[in-house]
Amino acid sequence: MKENMLVLEMLLKNKMITRQHIAERIDEAKRTKESILDVLVRDRIITAAEIVQIFHNEWGFEAYDPRKDVIDPRALSLFSKEQARKYLIFPLDQQNDDQLTVVMADPSDEETIRSIKRIAEKRLKILVAEKGCVEDLIDKYYHQQYANQERADLITHREQKQARQEPTVINLVNDLIDEGVSRGASDIHVEAFSQKVQVRFRIDGTLKTIGRISKESWRGVITRLKILAGCDIAEHRQPQDGAFTTNHEGRQIDVRLSIIPTIHGEKIVLRLLDQKKFLISVDELGFSKQQKQLLKEITEAPHGMILICGPTGSGKSTTLYSLLNGMDPRTQNIITIEDPVEFQMEDINQIQVSEKTGLNFANGLRAILRQDPNVIMVGEIRDEDTAEMAIRAAITGHLVLSTLHTNNAIASINRLMDMKIPLYLLSATLRGVVSQKLVKRLCPNCRKKAQPTELERGLLGMPDQDFELFFPVGCSFCHGSGYHGRIAVQEVLKITRRIREAIDQGEDYDSIRKVAIAEGFRPIEDALKRQLLLGETTISQGMEILAFENDWHR
Numbered sequence: 001m002k003e004n005m006l007v008l009e010m011l012l013k014n015k016m017i018t019r020q021h022i023a024e025r026i027d028e029a030k031r032t033k034e035s036i037l038d039v040l041v042r043d044r045i046i047t048a049a050e051i052v053q054i055f056h057n058e059w060g061f062e063a064y065d066p067r068k069d070v071i072d073p074r075a076l077s078l079f080s081k082e083q084a085r086k087y088l089i090f091p092l093d094q095q096n097d098d099q100l101t102v103v104m105a106d107p108s109d110e111e112t113i114r115s116i117k118r119i120a121e122k123r124l125k126i127l128v129a130e131k132g133c134v135e136d137l138i139d140k141y142y143h144q145q146y147a148n149q150e151r152a153d154l155i156t157h158r159e160q161k162q163a164r165q166e167p168t169v170i171n172l173v174n175d176l177i178d179e180g181v182s183r184g185a186s187d188i189h190v191e192a193f194s195q196k197v198q199v200r201f202r203i204d205g206t207l208k209t210i211g212r213i214s215k216e217s218w219r220g221v222i223t224r225l226k227i228l229a230g231c232d233i234a235e236h237r238q239p240q241d242g243a244f245t246t247n248h249e250g251r252q253i254d255v256r257l258s259i260i261p262t263i264h265g266e267k268i269v270l271r272l273l274d275q276k277k278f279l280i281s282v283d284e285l286g287f288s289k290q291q292k293q294l295l296k297e298i299t300e301a302p303h304g305m306i307l308i309c310g311p312t313g314s315g316k317s318t319t320l321y322s323l324l325n326g327m328d329p330r331t332q333n334i335i336t337i338e339d340p341v342e343f344q345m346e347d348i349n350q351i352q353v354s355e356k357t358g359l360n361f362a363n364g365l366r367a368i369l370r371q372d373p374n375v376i377m378v379g380e381i382r383d384e385d386t387a388e389m390a391i392r393a394a395i396t397g398h399l400v401l402s403t404l405h406t407n408n409a410i411a412s413i414n415r416l417m418d419m420k421i422p423l424y425l426l427s428a429t430l431r432g433v434v435s436q437k438l439v440k441r442l443c444p445n446c447r448k449k450a451q452p453t454e455l456e457r458g459l460l461g462m463p464d465q466d467f468e469l470f471f472p473v474g475c476s477f478c479h480g481s482g483y484h485g486r487i488a489v490q491e492v493l494k495i496t497r498r499i500r501e502a503i504d505q506g507e508d509y510d511s512i513r514k515v516a517i518a519e520g521f522r523p524i525e526d527a528l529k530r531q532l533l534l535g536e537t538t539i540s541q542g543m544e545i546l547a548f549e550n551d552w553h554r
């Protein structure tokens with residue numbers, strides 16, 4: 001690995017590192033074939049952001065701002081992905097025919113600059129960015145460009161390539177899953193019709209057609225998947241389920257396979273459970289500062305019940321796992337009972353509900369209580385038995401976390417009342433409720449600012465204030481949809497003494513809500529407004545939240 005002596009010297013000069021720091025890392029850098037600079041970053045002696053700062057301060061290079069730039073396909077086409085990777089550059093923009101803007105992690109590397117000038121045959125404007133940022137840009141946009149090629153869609157393309165080189169369905173199956181994971185798909189559908197076999201991905205909740213495969217390959221794909229998932233390969237007329245684990249860029253992906261026979265053959269759905277997705281810290285979940293503080297107060301309680309609620313697919317498990325992740329499993333006995341176990345955690349005992357063996361939430365919980373637990377996570381409270389067991393666990397000195405399928409935090413209280421939980425037990429155990437919904441996130445690459453209309457002002461209850469909203473546009477990064485990924489919008493209810501009293505009195509939804517608001521509870525619309533003003537999402541995405549709340553919907 002080439003060493004950047006200039007940067008090391010500048011870091012020394014600015015007293016950001018010492019000669020000792022460098023000396024101690026020479027052997028390690030040799031061993032791992034990284035640069036000393038990389039090892040210094042990995043060891044957190046300096047940060048990648050500080051290196052960018054040095055390039056700016058010492059040499060005057062402008063830093064790349066991901067929010068400002070639109071990706072230019074013409075610039076992309078000047079370099080292959082391999083070249084971009086090799087030189088660690090990202091061609092950003094070709095303003096006119098003779099100038100190209102590139103993003104680089106190391107703009108002092110003159111050899112690379114000469115090479116890219118030769119390839120592009122243009123003058124260069126160089127922006128500097130963190131190494132990881134350049135790598136992300138290459139992965140993200142070269143990938144998109146590839147996927148956007150209308151004629152040769154990726155899968156058929158790869159299929160043809162492999163037919164020439166190595167005619168195996170093994171690679172096709174691997175590519176299918178790799179492609180799904182890297183595009184953030186939650187499900188892969190392979191479905192046969194009379195004339196074609198179609199592949200679709202569910203991305204951010206929406207199904208998208210990705211391409212086709214030939215009928216011959218499709219039969220191979222089914223057999224291969226059945227073998228992987230432990231299904232019967234000779235069975236074609238019965239629905240089958242199975243599961244297997246695979247790897248994507250070093251991380252574990254759990255795949256659940258479901259097969260049903262249709263009139264044109266077996267339809268396959270693969271659900272991808274990306275372990276990395278669940279490894280989000282509470283900081284990254286989109287909670288405001290005030291909400292994080294409330295959450296901290298709620299989870300610090302040694303016993304009691306904490307609920308996460310929201311509709312199906314609102315990211316409840318991610319929030320639950322993040323809360324568990326913030327607890328210390330070495331000094332506490334943490335046990336979960338889940339259906340299914342979506343994410344495997346180190347040092348935590350996880351139990352899978354199983355219909356076959358008759359292990360359900362309620363009797364599983366009963367057994368857990370004999371295992372000297374501190375913290376118990378119950379995947380979902382679905383019935384009165386489970387609710388009763390969970391409350392019993394919470395009242396006997398355990399911290400119980402669970403989810404409830406309700407539309408907002410206050411409605412969860414009424415739901416538990418409906419499940420015949422005695423009021424005094426409910427008020428004594430409930431510590432707090434988080435309610436969340438997912439909305440599509442505006443593409444940061446193409447969103448535009450505009451003045452809100454009168455209707456929008458009205459919807460937000462801000463008729464006279466001066467503010468701006470953001471709107472979707474559509475670019476190559478977001479496949480023209482104007483949105484990219486999703487964010488959670490939440491409300492956090494901390495059960496205060498006055499709310500406890502209202503529960504004790506068996507008050508109805510409206511009265512409890514009134515008390516909560518007087519106690520400082522900020523309903524989900526407030527969080528939505530914050531995200532709207534930050535340009536994270538749009539009113540049309542948040543309509544459901546606004547409508548739900550305005551109707552007092554449960």
Ligand SMILES: [Zn+2]
Binds near residue numbers: 444446
């Ligand atoms: Zn876009």
